[in-house]
Amino acid sequence: MADQALLRRMREWVGRxxxxxxxxxAVDQPRVRRWVxxxxxxxxxxxxxxxxxxxxxGRMVAPPxxxxxxxxxxxxxGPPARVLSLLEEAGFASAVAVNCELDIVRYVHTGEVLQRAxxxxxxxxxxxxxxxxxxxxxxxxxxxxxxxxxxxxxxxxLFAFTPGTGRLAPAGPDPDPAQRPRPGIxxxxxxxxxxxxxxxxxxxxxxxxxxxxxxxxxRCWRCGSFDMGHVVASGRARLYSWAAPHHxxxxxxxxxxxxxxxxxxxxxxxxxxxVSCQRRFLAIGMPLEVCWLDSHPALLEGATDSRGxxxxxxxxxxxxxxxEDTLTADVLAAGEELPLFVxxxxxxxxVPTSLGFCQRWISDWAGPEVLFDNLRxxxxxxxxxxxxxxxxxxxxxxxxxxxxxxxxFVGFDELGDHLxxxxxxxxxxxxxxx
Amino acid sequence: LTRHAYAGNTAIAGIGATExxxxxxxSELRLALEACVxxxxxxxxxxxxxxxxxxxxxxxxxxxxxxRSLGIAELTHFSRIHFGGxxxxxxxxxxxxxVHEGVADYVLCYRAxxxxxxxxxxxxxxxxxxxxxxxxxxxxxxxxxxxLTPASWVAMFATRIMHTFGVxxxxxxxxxxxxxxxxxxxxxAHFFGRPxxxxxxxxxxxxxxxxxxxxxCQETDGGxxxxxTTLERARDLAQPPTIISAGAQGMxxxxxxxxxxxxxxxxxxxxxxxxxxxxxxxxxxxxEDIQTAVLYDHFTPLVLPQLEEFGFxxxxxxKDFIADGNIELGGRLPVNPHGGQLGEAYLHGMxxxxxxxxxxxxxxxxxxxxxxxxxxxxxxxxxxxALVLSQP
Numbered sequence: 001m002a003d004q005a006l007l008r009r010m011r012e013w014v015g016r017x018x019x020x021x022x023x024x025x026a027v028d029q030p031r032v033r034r035w036v037x038x039x040x041x042x043x044x045x046x047x048x049x050x051x052x053x054x055x056x057x058g059r060m061v062a063p064p065x066x067x068x069x070x071x072x073x074x075x076x077x078g079p080p081a082r083v084l085s086l087l088e089e090a091g092f093a094s095a096v097a098v099n100c101e102l103d104i105v106r107y108v109h110t111g112e113v114l115q116r117a118x119x120x121x122x123x124x125x126x127x128x129x130x131x132x133x134x135x136x137x138x139x140x141x142x143x144x145x146x147x148x149x150x151x152x153x154x155x156x157x158l159f160a161f162t163p164g165t166g167r168l169a170p171a172g173p174d175p176d177p178a179q180r181p182r183p184g185i186x187x188x189x190x191x192x193x194x195x196x197x198x199x200x201x202x203x204x205x206x207x208x209x210x211x212x213x214x215x216x217x218x219r220c221w222r223c224g225s226f227d228m229g230h231v232v233a234s235g236r237a238r239l240y241s242w243a244a245p246h247h248x249x250x251x252x253x254x255x256x257x258x259x260x261x262x263x264x265x266x267x268x269x270x271x272x273x274x275v276s277c278q279r280r281f282l283a284i285g286m287p288l289e290v291c292w293l294d295s296h297p298a299l300l301e302g303a304t305d306s307r308g309x310x311x312x313x314x315x316x317x318x319x320x321x322x323x324e325d326t327l328t329a330d331v332l333a334a335g336e337e338l339p340l341f342v343x344x345x346x347x348x349x350x351v352p353t354s355l356g357f358c359q360r361w362i363s364d365w366a367g368p369e370v371l372f373d374n375l376r377x378x379x380x381x382x383x384x385x386x387x388x389x390x391x392x393x394x395x396x397x398x399x400x401x402x403x404x405x406x407x408x409f410v411g412f413d414e415l416g417d418h419l420x421x422x423x424x425x426x427x428x429x430x431x432x433x434x
Numbered sequence: 435l436t437r438h439a440y441a442g443n444t445a446i447a448g449i450g451a452t453e454x455x456x457x458x459x460x461s462e463l464r465l466a467l468e469a470c471v472x473x474x475x476x477x478x479x480x481x482x483x484x485x486x487x488x489x490x491x492x493x494x495x496x497x498x499x500x501x502r503s504l505g506i507a508e509l510t511h512f513s514r515i516h517f518g519g520x521x522x523x524x525x526x527x528x529x530x531x532x533v534h535e536g537v538a539d540y541v542l543c544y545r546a547x548x549x550x551x552x553x554x555x556x557x558x559x560x561x562x563x564x565x566x567x568x569x570x571x572x573x574x575x576x577x578x579x580x581x582l583t584p585a586s587w588v589a590m591f592a593t594r595i596m597h598t599f600g601v602x603x604x605x606x607x608x609x610x611x612x613x614x615x616x617x618x619x620x621x622x623a624h625f626f627g628r629p630x631x632x633x634x635x636x637x638x639x640x641x642x643x644x645x646x647x648x649x650x651c652q653e654t655d656g657g658x659x660x661x662x663t664t665l666e667r668a669r670d671l672a673q674p675p676t677i678i679s680a681g682a683q684g685m686x687x688x689x690x691x692x693x694x695x696x697x698x699x700x701x702x703x704x705x706x707x708x709x710x711x712x713x714x715x716x717x718x719x720x721x722e723d724i725q726t727a728v729l730y731d732h733f734t735p736l737v738l739p740q741l742e743e744f745g746f747x748x749x750x751x752x753k754d755f756i757a758d759g760n761i762e763l764g765g766r767l768p769v770n771p772h773g774g775q776l777g778e779a780y781l782h783g784m785x786x787x788x789x790x791x792x793x794x795x796x797x798x799x800x801x802x803x804x805x806x807x808x809x810x811x812x813x814x815x816x817x818x819x820a821l822v823l824s825q826p
Contacts, residue, residue, distance in 0.1 A: 181559070181582070183574030186566040193574075214696055215575055241597070241700060243581065243589035244643035250560035250582055256643065257580035261590055261695050269696050271590075273579045279643065284597045295578065306564040312578050 006090050010083045010123045017119040018078030022146060023071040026113045031069065032062050039353065041360040042322055043368045056369045056428055061107035064372045065359040067143055068154050068352065070108065071116035079120035080139040084160065092134045092160040097351050099157035101376040105150050114151065117142045130168040134161025171415060177295035179252035185305045188216050191230050194304060196311040199292045201233040203268050214268035235290035237262040237315060240269060242282055254414060262288055262315050276316040276342045276390045278412055287318035316342050317390065326367025329403040329427040336395040338365050338407065343389040354419060361391050362407060362423055370425045377421035387413035403427040436715040438680065440534035445668035445675035446823065448477025448661035449788040454622060454779035457551040458655035466495040466546035467503050469657030477661050478672030479540055486511035486538030488525040490545055490782065492518050500544065511538035517691060519732060519813025522783035523821040527681030529662035539663060545784040546657030554653050558583035576693055585650055585733060587692040588815060589642040592735035594700040596644060599750040601738065603644055605757065607635035609734040610648045610776055612762045617773025620799050624652045625777040649734040651775035658784035676794045679807065679824040680716035684708030685817040692815045706743045706811065709820040717822045719807055721745040726793055726802040727767055727809040728786035731774040736814035744809065763800055771800040783812050790823045
C-alpha cells in the first residue's frame with residue numbers, strides 16, 4: 001500500500017534548491033590526466049597544450065563528462081539528501097541511478113573552482129519496477145564557477161527501492177565453456193593450439209615458399225615442400241560470413257551463438273565465435289580483432305594434445321581508430337552509423353565511467369574538436385560485473401548550418417541492453433577553405 | 435572429352451522403398467531388406483540373383499547382413515561411397531560400372547535408417563569426443579566455436595549467397611513452398627495434403643540464422659533401394675528400363691566436408707561443376723534437354739547455386755528463376771516433383787533417384803509431361819555425385 005503521507009513529506013522538497021557548495025579543490029591537470037588515462041582517451045584537447053591552443057577551445061580543457069567530479073562535496077542537508085533519508089527510513093534502502101544527463105554550457109579549465117547547487121526536481125508515486133517497489137527521485141545539480149559563470153547541469157534520476165521486492169530473475173549461471181567439444185589435436189595442427197594457449201594466432205606457412213594455409217596441411221601444394229612452419233597473425237580480420245545457431249543447444253554455449261567466418265588480414269580464413277556484437281549489428285566486411293577464451297582446463301596436467309588446456313580464438317568488433325581531424329557537419333547525414341566500440345572488460349562500469357566511454361567513443365569518431373552540448377544516458381539494467389559493454393549508435397539529425405548533430409546509441413553486453421542514450425554535439429564549421 | 439563407357443548401356447530396372455515415417459518401429463536392417471525386396475519385385479528379379487551391393491559409408495547395414503537375409507549365395511561386387519549425402523548418385527554410378535564391366539549382373543543400391551527415431555543427423559556432433567584422425571581433426575575448426583550441425587554448416591554459405599547476390603530469406607522460402615506444394619499431392623510424402631505459404635515459412639522459428647525451420651528437410655525413418663543392371667538385361671524385365679545416360683562424382687577446389695569455407699568463392703559449387711561437365715560431355719545433353727530435375731535439398735539455400743551450376747539460369751539469377759515460378763509443376767523446370775527431402779522425406783537423396791525413375795517411366799503422381807531426360811543430384815557442400823536418367 002503506497003504511503004501517501006511519505007509522498008507528501010517528500011514532495012515538500014520538490015522545487016527547492018540547496019545552498020551552493022564550493023569544491024575543495026580547483027580543476028586540476030593530474031586528475032584530468034588520471035581519468036583520461038584510465039579510459040584511454042587520447043583526445044589532445046585535454047592533455048596537449050600546443051594542440052589545445054590551436055583548437056576551438058584555445059587552451060586545454062577538462063573532458064565534459066567529468067563535470068560532476070569537480071564538486072564532489074556532499075550536502076547532507078540539501079533537498080535530495082533529505083528525500084533520500086526519508087526513503088531510507090521508510091525501507092527504500094537501495095538506490096540505483098537510472099538516468100544521467102549532462103548539459104554542457106561550456107568546457108571548464110584547469111584552475112577554475114566550481115560550485116554546485118542541488119535541486120530536487122521530482123519524486124514519483126510509488127512504482128513497481130523489475131528491481132522492486134520504490135520511488136523515482138530526480139535531482140538537478142547546477143554547476144557554476146565561483147564567480148557565478150554557469151558551466152553546466154547534471155540531472156540524475158534515481159530509483160530508491162525496497163530490496164527483495166523485485167521481479168528481476170537472477171541471471172542463471174554462465175555456460176561453462178569447458179563443456180564445449182574439445183578440438184582434436186594431431187601432428188598437423190599442434191602448432192595452432194600451442195599458439196592459442198599463448199594467445200598467439202598462428203597461420204601455417206610453407207618454410208620454403210611462404211604460402212599460407214588454413215586448415216593446415218603437411219605438404220605445401222604450391223611448391224611441394226613438406227617443411228611447414230607458421231607465422232603469427234596480426235589478429236585483425238574482416239567478417240566474411242556468419243551463422244547464428246539457435247537450435248539444438250549444446251552445452252558450453254550461450255544461445256544464439258554467433259559463429260563467424262573471418263578473413264584474416266594475412267589472407268586465410270577461420271571459423272570463430274563472434275563476441276561483443278549483437279546480430280543486428282553484424283555486417284559482412286566489418287573489421288574485427290582477435291580476443292581469447294581460455295575455455296578448457298587440462299584433463300591431464302602438462303598434456304598438449306586434446307587432453308591439455310585449450311584456448312579458443314574469438315573475434316570482436318575492432319576498436320575504431322581515433323580521428324585526428326574533426327568531422328564537419330556537411331559530410332554527415334542522418335542514419336550514418338558510428339563504428340561499434342567495445343569497452344575493455346577490466347572497467348567497473350559505474351555511471352561516470354559509462355558516460356566517460358560514451359564521450360570518448362563519440363569524440364574518437366567525430367574528432368578531437370567536437371563540442372558536447374549534452375550527453376544523456378538511461379541505464380536499462382544494473383551494470384553486469386565482468387561483462388563486456390559494446391556501444392553502437394547512429395546520427396539522427398544534422399544541421400549543416402550550425403554544425404549541431406544528434407546521435408542516439410545503445411550499449412549492450414552478453415545479457416542484453418545495458419544502456420541507451422543520446423548526445424547532441426556541435427561540429428566545427430567547415431574549414432576546408434582555410 | 436569425357437565419355438563414360440557404361441553410359442547409355444546400363445539401366446535402372448527396379449525401385450523399392452519402405453513407408454517413410456517418423457518412427458518405423460522396425461530395425462534398420464529390416465528397412466534395408468524391405469526396400470531391396472521391393473526393388474527386386476518392381477523389376478521382376480529374384481533377390482537371390484543379385485550379386486552386387488552398393489551403399490554409403492554411413493550405412494549401418496553391412497553388405498554381408500543384407501546379402502545373408504536376401505538369400506544371396508555369393509556377392510562379386512560390394513562398394514561404398516563416402517561423404518554422406520554426396521553418395522546416392524555415386525552408388526548408382528558404381529553399380530553401372532560394375533554391371534557394364536561384367537563384374538556383377540544385378541547390383542542393388544540401398545540406404546536405410548531410423549534417422550528420425552534413432553540418431554538424428556540434425557542433433558549435430560556436440561557429443562562426439564575429440565578425435566585426432568585427419569578427418570576428425572577437421573571438426574576442430576568448427577565444433578569448439580558452436581558450428582555443430584548440418585544446418586549451421588550450410589547457413590554459413592547461405593549468408594554469403596544473400597550478401598553476394600541480394601538473395602533474401604523469402605527467396606529460400608520459395609524453394610520450400612514449391613517443394614511442399616509438390617509434396618501436398620504425393621501420398622508418400624510427410625507433407626501430403628499440407629502445402630505451406632511463404633508467410634508460414636517466414637514465421638517459422640530460427641534453427642540457425644539465416645535458416646528457418648521450414649528451410650530444413652524432413653528427418654525420416656525408412657529405406658530406399660535401386661536395382662541396376664545392363665540395358666540388355668533390363669529390356670527383358672518387368673518395367674521399361676530407365677537408361678543411365680550419365681553419372682558423375684565430383685570433388686574440387688580445396689574440398690572440405692560440408693565446410694568448404696576456405697576456397698575463393700562460397701557462392702559456387704565447384705564439386706557440382708565437376709559433375710556437370712562430366713554429365714553433359716557423357717550424355718551429349720545440356721540444360722535445355724532436361725524436363726525436370728531432382729535437386730538435393732537438405733536445406734533450401736543450396737538449391738539456388740545448383741540451378742546456376744547446371745546452366746538453368748545465369749550466376750546469381752537463381753532467385754529470379756525461382757520467383758518466376760520456373761521450379762514449380764507447370765514451370766520451365768519443375769524441381770523435386772515428389773516434394774524433395776523438404777516435403778517427401780529425407781532418405782539421404784536415394785528417394786530422389788526413385789522419383790527420377792518414375793518421371794522417366796511416366797508413373798509419378800506429379801508427372802511432368804514429356805519427361806525424357808531427368809537430372810538427379812546428390813548432396814551439396816560435400817563431395818558429391820549426379821545422374822542423368824533417360825527414356826529408352
